[in-house]
Amino acid sequence: MRSPGSRLRATITSYLLILPAGAFLSVVFLYSLARLGYISVHNGNTGLEGPAQIDAYRFIVDDPLFRQAVKHNLLLLLSVPVVTVLALTIAFVLHEGIRGWRLYRTIVFVPYMLAIPVLGTTFVYLLSLNGMLNSLLQTIGLGSLRQDWLGDPSYVLGSIATIIIYHELGFGVVLFLARLLSLPEEVDQAGRIDGCTWWQLRLRITLPQMRSVIMAFVTLELITMLSWVFAYVYSTTHGGPNFASSVLELYIFNDAFSFQAPSFAAAAAILLLAATTVLIAIQVKRTSVEVNPE
Amino acid sequence: MVGVGVMTLYPLYFIVITAFKTRKEYLSNQFWPPSDPTLENLRQAFRSGDLLTWVANSLLLTVVSVLLAAIVAALAAYPLARSRFPGRSAFLGLNIVLMVVPPVVLIVPLFLFFVDRGMVNSRVAVVIIYVGLLIPFSVYMLTNFFATIPRSLEEAARIDGAGQLRTLWSVIAPLSAPAIVTVVVVNAVWVWNELLVALVFLQDNNARTLTAGLTFFQGRFLTNEPLVMTGALIATVPMLVLYVAGQRFFIKGLTAGFGK
Numbered sequence: 001m002r003s004p005g006s007r008l009r010a011t012i013t014s015y016l017l018i019l020p021a022g023a024f025l026s027v028v029f030l031y032s033l034a035r036l037g038y039i040s041v042h043n044g045n046t047g048l049e050g051p052a053q054i055d056a057y058r059f060i061v062d063d064p065l066f067r068q069a070v071k072h073n074l075l076l077l078l079s080v081p082v083v084t085v086l087a088l089t090i091a092f093v094l095h096e097g098i099r100g101w102r103l104y105r106t107i108v109f110v111p112y113m114l115a116i117p118v119l120g121t122t123f124v125y126l127l128s129l130n131g132m133l134n135s136l137l138q139t140i141g142l143g144s145l146r147q148d149w150l151g152d153p154s155y156v157l158g159s160i161a162t163i164i165i166y167h168e169l170g171f172g173v174v175l176f177l178a179r180l181l182s183l184p185e186e187v188d189q190a191g192r193i194d195g196c197t198w199w200q201l202r203l204r205i206t207l208p209q210m211r212s213v214i215m216a217f218v219t220l221e222l223i224t225m226l227s228w229v230f231a232y233v234y235s236t237t238h239g240g241p242n243f244a245s246s247v248l249e250l251y252i253f254n255d256a257f258s259f260q261a262p263s264f265a266a267a268a269a270i271l272l273l274a275a276t277t278v279l280i281a282i283q284v285k286r287t288s289v290e291v292n293p294e
Numbered sequence: 295m296v297g298v299g300v301m302t303l304y305p306l307y308f309i310v311i312t313a314f315k316t317r318k319e320y321l322s323n324q325f326w327p328p329s330d331p332t333l334e335n336l337r338q339a340f341r342s343g344d345l346l347t348w349v350a351n352s353l354l355l356t357v358v359s360v361l362l363a364a365i366v367a368a369l370a371a372y373p374l375a376r377s378r379f380p381g382r383s384a385f386l387g388l389n390i391v392l393m394v395v396p397p398v399v400l401i402v403p404l405f406l407f408f409v410d411r412g413m414v415n416s417r418v419a420v421v422i423i424y425v426g427l428l429i430p431f432s433v434y435m436l437t438n439f440f441a442t443i444p445r446s447l448e449e450a451a452r453i454d455g456a457g458q459l460r461t462l463w464s465v466i467a468p469l470s471a472p473a474i475v476t477v478v479v480v481n482a483v484w485v486w487n488e489l490l491v492a493l494v495f496l497q498d499n500n501a502r503t504l505t506a507g508l509t510f511f512q513g514r515f516l517t518n519e520p521l522v523m524t525g526a527l528i529a530t531v532p533m534l535v536l537y538v539a540g541q542r543f544f545i546k547g548l549t550a551g552f553g554k
Contacts, residue, residue, distance in 0.1 A: 010377055010379075010458075011377070011379045011380075013373070013457075013458050014373035014377045014379045014382075015373075015379070017369045017370060017372060017373045017458070017459075018369070018370045018373060018374070018385060020366045020369060020370070021366050021367060021369065021370035021429050021433060022370075022385070024366060024422065024425050024426040024429055025388070025389075025392065025426060025429055025430070027407070027422065027426060028400065028404065028422070028423055028425075028426025028427060029392050029395065029400065029426065031403070031407065032399075032400040032403040032404050032407070033395075033399075033400070033403075034403075035403035035406065035407070036399065036400070036402065036403045039402065039403065039406070090295075090298065093295060094295075098295060104295055104298075104299060106541065107299045107302055107303060108298070108299075108302055109545070110302060110303060110306060110534075110537075111302060111305070111306075113483065113533055113534060113537045114305070114306065114530060114533070115486065115487035115489075115505050115508075115529055115530070115533065116487060116489065117487070117489050117505040117506075117508050117509050117529075118309070118487075118505070118508065118526045118529050118530055119305065120509070121508055121509065121512045121522060121523075121525075121526055122305045122308060122309055122523070122526055123305070124512065125308075125312075125519050125522075125523070126304075126305065126308065131324070132304075132308065132324050132325070135324055135325075166302075166305075169302075170302075171548065174545055174548065174549065175548070175549055178545075178549045223394055223396075226396075227396035227398060227399070228396055230398055230489070230490050231489040231490065234489065234490075234493070234509065235489070235508075235509045235512075248398075249396075249398040249490075252398055252399075252401070252402070253398070253401070253490070253494075256401065256402045256405070257405075257494060262402050262406065265402045266402050266403070269398065269399045269401075269402060270399075272396070272398070272399060273395070273396075273399050276394075276396065279394075280391065280394045280395070
């Protein structure tokens with residue numbers, strides 16, 4: 001219909017419109033990822049001798065601090081099933097149409113709105129030796145359970161996991177509730193006529209219909225636990241006591257900005273990226289199905 | 295459910311009641327609202343000047359990055375939703391991939407990049423980084439939304455002689471107000487709450503953002519709980535207002551792409 005000239009002009013306009021976005025992405029992502037790979041194999045100012053090539057990788061995989069950080073990230077993955085089941089349960093209950101469910105949805109979502117550093121600084125007080133939780137335990141006669149929740153190496157990671165769950169829960173509830181509200185009622189009714197109990201209905205009929213949204217949430221949360229927990233750790237413990245709550249992101253941050261060892265930081269970042277790539281691939285596959293509705 | 299509601303709101307409640315207590319009252323009463331509310335903490339928080347500076351920094355960074363990201367993303371989303379050209383799906387795919395790349399991976403090379411250019415403690419550098427980090431999500435959201443607008447409206451504009459940019463501004467943008475507001479609200483919350491980039495790139499006390507300043511503030515005034523919670527309150531109020539006002543948009547933005 002259109003002449004080749006006007007088509008060429010439209011193509012050029014398209015490129016011009018994309019150019020600013022492309023420029024930002026090039027600096028922030030593409031350039032950075034390329035330079036990251038370069039730094040990870042070149043020991044510029046790490047204080048080590050010689051052209052080290054793969055040495056940074058060798059160093060960090062033997063580094064007890066690196067191993068400890070990785071272990072903590074893996075332990076944090078355990079909170080994904082917890083937050084998923086909790087969010088599903090709350091969403092089911094709210095979906096029963098209990099009084100004021102909209103209000104509850106708003107309330108449950110509030111922690112997701114709070115800045116993670118705000119949550120962190122607040123929980124430092126709530127979980128301290130003389131904080132709210134310990135006072136509460138004392139009051140109800142469980143004073144023997146008092147702990148220094150963020151200061152004791154055996155509890156600190158669990159405490160941080162609890163804060164993460166507290167923050168992410170609202171996101172899960174909102175997501176699951178939105179899906180529940182969009183499900184057709186007939187299937188549920190058919191099940192009810194067949195004499196299913198409430199639990200059978202939820203497990204056998206509702207859950208399978210929610211499979212894809214649950215998978216999406218789980219994937220996102222797995223990515224979060226591996227690579228987006230820096231703010232929680234930094235604002236509560238800075239990784240302490242004695243690295244008992246260090247995570248990979250903090251290891252990268254410390255290597256780069258406290259120990260002046262950018263190539264170690266870069267090598268750790270590459271390994272982190274590789275680990276999350278699998279999860280990212282799942283996420284991308286899911287998202288791209290929906291971006292092309294044509 | 296009532297129990298869940300109470301537990302959920304407790305930390306926010308704690309921030310609010312503690313911010314209006316004297317330190318002495320906090321020590322004897324952690325659970326209940328202050329018997330004699332004081333504004334002394336607010337006064338003290340602002341008197342030192344630091345907090346005011348940090349609030350101003352956060353506001354400036356949030357407004358500039360969010361607006362710039364919205365404009366740049368809208369410009370790109372328009373041809374992505376409407377035109378056919380080589381590289382279109384590759385660019386869309388790139389945005390989807392980059393949406394989930396964790397910022398910590400980029401922080402070292404970005405730092406070196408801006409050090410090379412003498413741009414440490416530079417707000418311009420931070421805006422560039424924030425806009426870059428916001429673009430993938432924004433482009434994805436806006437492209438999807440633009441694609442749902444009927445083409446007939448643009449045809450009319452084109453017959454009237456409007457070019458692509460003109461059509462985007464006077465036809466597409468007004469129709470996309472809900473999607474643009476969604477992107478702006480989600481992005482604003484993200485920037486306001488961001489910690490890592492702010493911590494690394496704005497280390498000068500006068501350049502600090504509120505969230506980074508808050509962790510610093512706690513380090514300095516750890517044993518003055520009411521004062522630190524006042525800082526937390528100041529960091530929270532703008533986002534709560536934004537959330538209550540734009541809840542609909544916010545939830546829509548977060549659940550976007552989870553339709554199935």
